[in-house]
Amino acid sequence: MSENNHFKSEEISPASNVKLPLGFEFNGISSNIKPSGKKDMAIVKTDDNLPVYTLGVFTTNETKAAPVIFSKKSLEDSNNMISAVLLNSGNANAATGPNGLKVSESSANLVAKQLGCKSENILVCSTGLIGIPMPLDPFVASVPTLVGGSSNDIVAFNQAAEAILTTDTVKKTFIKSSTVDGYSIAGFAKGAAMLAPSMATMLSVIVTDAIIDKKLLGESFLAGIQDSFNSIVVDGCMSTNDTVILMTSAKKVCSDPEEFSLLLKDGLLHLAHQMVKDAEGGTVVAKLNIMRAKNQIQAKALASKVAQSVLVRCSLNGRDPYWGRIISELGAAKVNIDPNKVSISYGDIMVAKSGCAIDCDEEKLKAYMLNNEIEINVDINLGNDNYTMFFSDISHDYIDENIKTS
Numbered sequence: 001m002s003e004n005n006h007f008k009s010e011e012i013s014p015a016s017n018v019k020l021p022l023g024f025e026f027n028g029i030s031s032n033i034k035p036s037g038k039k040d041m042a043i044v045k046t047d048d049n050l051p052v053y054t055l056g057v058f059t060t061n062e063t064k065a066a067p068v069i070f071s072k073k074s075l076e077d078s079n080n081m082i083s084a085v086l087l088n089s090g091n092a093n094a095a096t097g098p099n100g101l102k103v104s105e106s107s108a109n110l111v112a113k114q115l116g117c118k119s120e121n122i123l124v125c126s127t128g129l130i131g132i133p134m135p136l137d138p139f140v141a142s143v144p145t146l147v148g149g150s151s152n153d154i155v156a157f158n159q160a161a162e163a164i165l166t167t168d169t170v171k172k173t174f175i176k177s178s179t180v181d182g183y184s185i186a187g188f189a190k191g192a193a194m195l196a197p198s199m200a201t202m203l204s205v206i207v208t209d210a211i212i213d214k215k216l217l218g219e220s221f222l223a224g225i226q227d228s229f230n231s232i233v234v235d236g237c238m239s240t241n242d243t244v245i246l247m248t249s250a251k252k253v254c255s256d257p258e259e260f261s262l263l264l265k266d267g268l269l270h271l272a273h274q275m276v277k278d279a280e281g282g283t284v285v286a287k288l289n290i291m292r293a294k295n296q297i298q299a300k301a302l303a304s305k306v307a308q309s310v311l312v313r314c315s316l317n318g319r320d321p322y323w324g325r326i327i328s329e330l331g332a333a334k335v336n337i338d339p340n341k342v343s344i345s346y347g348d349i350m351v352a353k354s355g356c357a358i359d360c361d362e363e364k365l366k367a368y369m370l371n372n373e374i375e376i377n378v379d380i381n382l383g384n385d386n387y388t389m390f391f392s393d394i395s396h397d398y399i400d401e402n403i404k405t406s
Contacts, residue, residue, distance in 0.1 A: 018175045020157060021184040021209035023047055023249025025150035028163030031142035033128075033135075034090035041138070042163035043146050044205045044247065045084035049115040052249050053214060054082035055221050056123065059242035065094035066134075068241060070104040071123040083121040085205050085245055086111050086143075089164050089190070093126040093134040094240040100134055107139040114147040125203045125243045127166055127190060161188035164203050172274040176263040183210035183252035185263050189244075191275040202229060204244045204271060209251035210260055220261040221246050228268035232276050233307040233391035276390045277373075283393055284316050287375045290387045294380075298335045299387035302380065305333035307391035316393035319369040321346045326378065327355065341381040346374060 023046055031041040046052055056075050058068050075082070086107055093100045108122040115121075126134070150156060161171040168190050175186040191202035212220075225244060254260050276285050288307055293299035306312055309329045315322040323344045330337055344352040347368045349360050368374065 018154075019177060019184055020152055020154065020175065020186050021207050021249060022152075022251040023052070023209055024207045024247070025152050026156040026160040027146050027150040028156070028159035028161070029142060029146055029149070030163075031088070031138035031146075033088055033138050039159065039163035040088055040090045041142055041146055042087040042160040043084055043111070043150055044087075044160060044207065045111075045115065045147070045150055046247075046249065047152060049083055049117060051078065051081035051083045051117065051121045052247055053217075054080050054123070054248070055218060055246045057222070057225055057244045059239055061240050061242070063095065063240050065092055065126060065130075065241040066096055066100035066104045067093055067124040067126045068243060069101060070108065071125065071243065071245075074108070074120045074123055077120040078118070081121060082123055082245075082247060083115050083117045084111050084147075085123045085125060085247070086139075086146075087125040087127075087160075087164050087203055087205070088138075089127050089166050091126060091128040091132050091134050092130050092241050094130040096131070096133055103134045103136050103139075106136050107143070110139055110143040111147065114144060123245060125164075125205075125241070125245075127164060127203050127241055130240060157186065157188070160205075161190075164188070164190045166190060168278055170274075170278055172271050172278070174267040174270045176267050178210070178254070178256070178259060178263065180256050180259060181210070181253050183208065183254055183260075185210070185260075185267055187267055187271060189271040189275065191278075202239070202242055202244070202275065204229070206244070206246045206264070206267070207249070208246070208260075208264075209249045210254040211250045211252065212248065212254050212257065212260055216257050216261070217246070217248065220257075220264050223261070224265040224268040227265060227388075228272035231303075231387075231389045232272050233304070233389065273390060276392050283372070284319075285373045286316055286391050286393070287373070288389045288391060289375065289377045290389075291377060291379045292381050292383055293385045293387065294336070294383040295385050296387060298337075298380075298382075299385050300389075301333050301335045302330055302337070302378070303387050303389040305329045306376075306378070307389050310394060313391065313394040316374075319366075321351060321365055321369055323351045323357075326376070327352065330378070330380075337380055338382065343379040343381065345377040345379075347377075 028042040034040040112119040173188045185208040187206035189204035290299045339355040
């Protein structure tokens with residue numbers, strides 16, 4: 001995100017009154033995977049080292065990184081009972097062949113030995129450059145310190161959030177607490193590019209101490225991801241390593257499952273929104289509302305087509321409310337719209353109605369487009385289904401960031 005946006009980290013202050021979920025510990029350190037010496041290894045573990053019920057959602061990319069392959073199998077072999085998640089940045093351990101998988105397995109074994117549990121109770125996540133061999137030495141040297149220094153406090157939580165960043169400029173975190181029962185949901189994530197509406201170049205770990213029905217937990221988790229991490233676009237590219245993990249320590253009563261679902265969804269949306277705000281080279285965040293579509297399938301297809309349009313995103317970068325590019329993309333989605341029924345607004349300023357331009361307050365529109373966050377409302381006028389997607393503009397800075405690998 002351009003410095004013009006003044007986007008600052010929403011790091012949770014140690015002086016705040018928020019409470020992390022009971023039953024978990026965190027840590028983030030430098031293991032020298034990153035040549036810069038910045039923090040690059042993190043852990044989230046149970047405080048008693050015992051496994052807890054855990055869910056995971058992973059990339060749908062057919063080129064899956066070794067950590068994704070390993071972690072999916074670990075969840076299956078352990079019946080979703082996990083003691084810790086080991087994460088690193090600086091190397092994706094993707095497209096690294098059998099040796100990459102061996103490193104994932106060996107690093108999990110190192111953590112399992114420290115915790116006194118089975119390796120199948122450990123998940124691993126990596127993020128960074130693809131196709132670079134992953135050394136095991138940093139894990140051998142650093143895992144004991146990483147595990148031994150973990151704790152249940154905000155400082156350690158923030159350190160873990162920092163250790164998974166790559167091109168991110170800020171940490172991305174949240175903590176939500178129940179006003180009814182006092183349980184908490186907390187999480188952190190990384191992601192600033194290769195964000196597409198089917199997961200993102202992201203790692204995220206969410207923890208909660210709520211006692212919640214497993215079926216409801218799964219439904220809430222998947223629905224929350226669909227409306228957050230699967231509803232953002234920076235460049236439309238899908239990663240090899242995308243992973244979102246949810247761990248539950250079941251320490252506190254949850255008497256209102258609906259409240260839990262809403263808190264979880266709100267937290268995931270918060271992380272997703274922070275990702276788009278921190279987009280590589282981004283200067284503006286657009287909230288795209290597709291309204292009155294025939295059904296959700298049509299609404300999502302339209303939102304995805306517009307949000308991934310290079311032309312639309314270039315217009316945003318130029319602060320140009322060129323709605324013609326939007327209506328063109330709607331038709332290109334080929335989901336049976338009627339362009340003569342479409343209306344388009346930027347904020348509350350309507351620029352097109354029934355598929356044609358209308359007069360509007362040009363000065364007000366120009367002023368609105370200078371905001372760092374704008375809303376685009378597209379009324380299809382064919383049904384009752386709505387869908388929202390967040391996306392960023394595209395700039396020269398994005399190209400500068402991605403024409404190099406180091």
